[in-house]
Amino acid sequence: MNYDIKDIKLAAKGKARIEWAENYMPVLRSIRTRFEKDKPLKGVKVSACLHVTSETANLMRTLKAGGADIRLCASNPLSTQDEIAASLVKDYGIQTFSIKGEDNATYYRHINQALDHRPNITMDDGADLVSTLHTKRQDLLKGIIGGTEETTTGVVRLKSMEASGTLAYPIIAVNDSQTKYMFDNRYGTGQSTIDGVIRATNYLIAGSTFVIAGYGWCGRGLAMRARGMGANVILTEIDAVKALEAVMDGFRVMPMAQAAKLGDIFVTVTGNLNVIRPEHFRSMKDGAVVANSGHFNVEIDIDGLKKIAKSVRATREFVEEYTLKSGRKVYILGQGRLINLAAAEGHPAMVMDMSFANQALGAEYMTSHHRSLGKKVHAIPAEIDRRIAQIKLGSMGIRVDALTPEQRKYMTSWEMGT
Numbered sequence: 090m091n092y093d094i095k096d097i098k099l100a101a102k103g104k105a106r107i108e109w110a111e112n113y114m115p116v117l118r119s120i121r122t123r124f125e126k127d128k129p130l131k132g133v134k135v136s137a138c139l140h141v142t143s144e145t146a147n148l149m150r151t152l153k154a155g156g157a158d159i160r161l162c163a164s165n166p167l168s169t170q171d172e173i174a175a176s177l178v179k180d181y182g183i184q185t186f187s188i189k190g191e192d193n194a195t196y197y198r199h200i201n202q203a204l205d206h207r208p209n210i211t212m213d214d215g216a217d218l219v220s221t222l223h224t225k226r227q228d229l230l231k232g233i234i235g236g237t238e239e240t241t242t243g244v245v246r247l248k249s250m251e252a253s254g255t256l257a258y259p260i261i262a263v264n265d266s267q268t269k270y271m272f273d274n275r276y277g278t279g280q281s282t283i284d285g286v287i288r289a290t291n292y293l294i295a296g297s298t299f300v301i302a303g304y305g306w307c308g309r310g311l312a313m314r315a316r317g318m319g320a321n322v323i324l325t326e327i328d329a330v331k332a333l334e335a336v337m338d339g340f341r342v343m344p345m346a347q348a349a350k351l352g353d354i355f356v357t358v359t360g361n362l363n364v365i366r367p368e369h370f371r372s373m374k375d376g377a378v379v380a381n382s383g384h385f386n387v388e389i390d391i392d393g394l395k396k397i398a399k400s401v402r403a404t405r406e407f408v409e410e411y412t413l414k415s416g417r418k419v420y421i422l423g424q425g426r427l428i429n430l431a432a433a434e435g436h437p438a439m440v441m442d443m444s445f446a447n448q449a450l451g452a453e454y455m456t457s458h459h460r461s462l463g464k465k466v467h468a469i470p471a472e473i474d475r476r477i478a479q480i481k482l483g484s485m486g487i488r489v490d491a492l493t494p495e496q497r498k499y500m501t502s503w504e505m506g507t
């Protein structure tokens with residue numbers, strides 16, 4: 090078996106955590122039970138590039154139960170949980186290539202090792218595997234029937250590939266399922282980002298001024314949770330509608346240039362580049378804490394910060410202290426990489442249950458429907474999305490009403506008025 094992980098001896102600890110997460114993933118468990126019987130992925134080779142966490146391990150077990158032959162690598166150099174990687178190899182026979190803290194060269198070597206599998210399906214989170222495949226491993230394209238993509242940034246990149254005619258096979262945008270972005274991005278990122286900031290710094294959120302860049306699905310969740318913990322929350326946006334929504338949700342909204350002077354804690358969740366730049370760092374208060382929870386480490390201009398800093402030193406795990414020429418200090422968390430996975434454990438299993446149900450059912454759908462899907466980014470069919478919500482509700486013991494025949498008719502007709 091091929092693999093590259095930190096230490097196989099960590100497997101026992103990893104297995105216990107995988108089983109713990111499994112307890113809270115009833116939708117994925119029910120899919121695994123059906124997959125064990127039906128084997129919808131029999132003989133399908135999957136190369137997956139995902140955060141190597143306990144929840145991902147349960148997705149890998151589900152795909153394997155369905156008959157898939159899998160190789161897994163990390164979708165971020167800092168997000169791997171080494172004990173999970175060890176258990177995936179030792180206990181579940183999944184060929185895994187990921188080590189927490191790997192450098193960029195190792196990160197891409199691992200992506201290439203996952204691709205050496207000659208996949209039929211790619212499962213990506215951020216589109217680094219897909220872009221490597223389209224630029225450096227084009228020889229593998231002919232074996233591929235389709236793929237799935239987990240996150241907003243990956244979907245943006247794939248849509249750009251589709252628009253330029255570069256995308257060589259169909260991909261399901263798992264992120265665009267309602268049972269994904271409305272829960273994972275909002276409640277998952279909202280909670281786990283705060284968790285990451287607290288674990289890295291032990292900062293008191295109550296009474297702090299908490300600046301969030303981006304009021305998308307992640308930003309909404311984060312703002313809601315920061316306010317719930319007693320922070321004074323400020324939002325920055327570039328979209329007038331989102332900015333207006335933030336205002337009416339009761340948050341202060343202003344440009345980053347103004348917010349930079351007020352914030353104690355800053356978190357970017359925009360999916361965009363250089364949102365916090367040297368001109369902002371220069372006006373920050375002494376001791377400001379700056380983190381990112383967007384997919385890539387490009388939202389904070391750390392290279393720009395280095396140029397205006399007179400010294401840098403590590404102060405705590407995941408915290409680097411930059412002393413500016415003015416003598417003021419700015420603290421960067423997790424090297425600007427997504428802080429919820431760098432310093433905490435990522436999203437809770439309860440929410441990844443739905444995201445990864447979409448991944449598993451997306452892979453099944455792609456296997457049976459790829460011939461009829463064009464080389465585009467596709468949404469998962471609405472009935473699959475609804476079924477996931479129904480199973481999740483059922484697992485929570487919650488029932489909902491059904492339309493009466495009379496209501497169904499009324500909702501699809503126009504004749505009846507006042």
Ligand SMILES: NC(=O)c1ccc[n+]([C@@H]2O[C@H](COP(=O)([O-])OP(=O)(O)OC[C@H]3O[C@@H](n4cnc5c(N)ncnc54)[C@H](O)[C@@H]3O)[C@@H](O)[C@H]2O)c1
Pocket residue numbers: 240241242243270273274278302303304305306307308325326327328331358359360361364382383384385427428429430436
């Ligand atoms: N940390 C995690 O575990 C996790 C989970 C899900 C998504 N993500 C990532 O988080 C990022 C955001 O995802 P989302 O689903 O919220 O996206 P989204 O598209 O719903 O929201 C992004 C928001 O940022 C705003 N924005 C863009 N540029 C900006 C700028 N310069 N200043 C201020 N605001 C700006 C946009 O107008 C938009 O409202 C993506 O990179 C996504 O891949 C991370």
